[in-house]
Amino acid sequence: MTQQPFMGRGAIDLSALKRPATPQAPPGGGSPGAAAAAGSSYAVNVDEQNFQTVLQASTTAPVVLVFHSPSQAPESSQMADDVADLVGQYDGRFLAGLVDVDAQPQIGQVIAQASQLQQLPVPLLMVFLDGRPAIQPIPGLVSREELSTLFNQLGQQLTAQGITGRHQPLAAPPGGDEAAEDAGPDPRYAPAQDALAAGDIDTAVAEYQKLVDSNPADAEATAGLAMAKILQRTQGVDLSAARAEAAANPDDVDAQIMVADLDLLGGHVEDSFARLVELVRRTSGKERDRARDHLVSLFAAVGNEDPRVLKGRQALASALF
Template sequence: MQPRNMSMRGVVDLAAVKAAGEAAQKAEQSRAERARQVAAGGAPPAPESLVVDVTEETFEAEVVQRSAEAPVVVDFWAEWCGPCKQLSPILERLAEEYAGRFVLAKIDVDANQMLAAQFGIQSIPSVMAVVAGQLVPLFQGAVNEAQARQYLDQLILVAEQRFGITGLGAAEAGEPGEAAAPAVPEDPTLAAAHDALDRGDLGGAIQAYRNVLADRPGSEEAKLGLAQAELLQRVRDKDAQAVRKAAAEDPKDVQAQLDAADLDLVGGHVEDAFGRLVDTVGRTAGEDRDRARVHLLGLFEVIGAEDPRVAKARTALARVLF
């Protein structure tokens, strides 16, 4: 159930590191073209609407293509849905307030059933995001404005740090003749690691990211790439059906639970992966408990400490540990 030309791997995007560079390049080219038009005496392009109704026919242009310049928040709703009527005005108001730092795409699930099925929507409201063509699940159900801001702020941070996407606002608000800032050259050692990951050379990618971290231990991009590459290496040769069968038959089989959590995360089921390992920590002791705890902390690294789902899982982990 994959949307057209999109990864359904959620925040654990197997090509996210490579896509980050490509997305940043596309966004920079678009900004440079707008600046060139203005400098040549032409009128800047009219700002695009920050809230759009999307259909199956317009999804590619309104969501996937626009996600190269700004995070696109996708709100799945329906006319009969009471919680949707509470949430949608909040998201619309925030889209205007954030002034181009994200775009809100509204999808009526009744009128666009194929899209809803492709995204695996089972309940509404459901809110996801697309950044550089990559799917990032956000939340389900109605949330209040403060909670929505928390999710949006984290999404914007991820878009900027991992993909170099800063939104529409800065480019549209520039003074006439103002040139776009020059693109920052990509680190060649990181580029080599990204290329190895993109080729599927997981061993080479892991070593390359470790080399980067040996020189620059604080490189968040290298830490993310290493965590992703190690995760992919663990699941590459796993029989998903056999792993899930073993995990279901014996909840105390720690290795089966670790393997199943990895598969959950690669499939974009972040909360399921975290919940599985928190439960495993709670039902085990000694070395088994420590294995599950350390593995869970490693999955936190893949997602990022600022993600609200990580904070929630840390709290749950603390409860079972103490």
């Protein structure tokens, strides 16, 4: 499954849907909606009454909508449950909105019309940020492993773009007050994330470097540092010019590295890895070492558990030996 970068699109027209008669306070002081869905503190069953409010919550942090149908595609409801369960692992980075199109056909019609589709495919996954679709809609069944990869990628992009907002839980998580106190952003990363939000990439790099120096095993800090360095290297770079330079000079390590960085930021992770693997295959000596070392740094930015990183490491080993 290819993951797309965040992108601006038009807001969804909700005028055809019912409006709540009175404002509904979010349960537990958390994100708007009805009761928490599927046992998750960060998932809500969406209906016509709360749909607009759920979308408005995307001004705080991304909202993941899953359209499923127990009658048309029973397996799609399992996918919705998987999304609800997985978003709960991100401490408010995402809110899942589950839309049963059998029970809420008008919501499906509104989304289909806004997406210029004759009929809404089921299942369908959409991610909203600031009330607008943030990535290309993903139709069809998505495995739990692929969903986990998608959320990891989105979380990394949020960090890289300085988007640090989090949803509040809809209900107290299991474990009582102690678990509730544990939920929420880790303050260790706040200086780096705040710097990214302010556009101060150099400071973000320095803050992440401090974390890595103090604890080299901190995977989140390592990924944050790698991504911040990519942003630092690509500041002000024109993508078209970079691609033209790389095409004209296929063995220029600097030119190929730049396009690989830009591809990674754009969500084209496999293309980024493949470019550098081929560069390793074609080069030798110090140039080969530079290409290999840079590719390894990109693996860290994506995350060592990502299936594409595992494939990329296999391809790199093949190119080296």
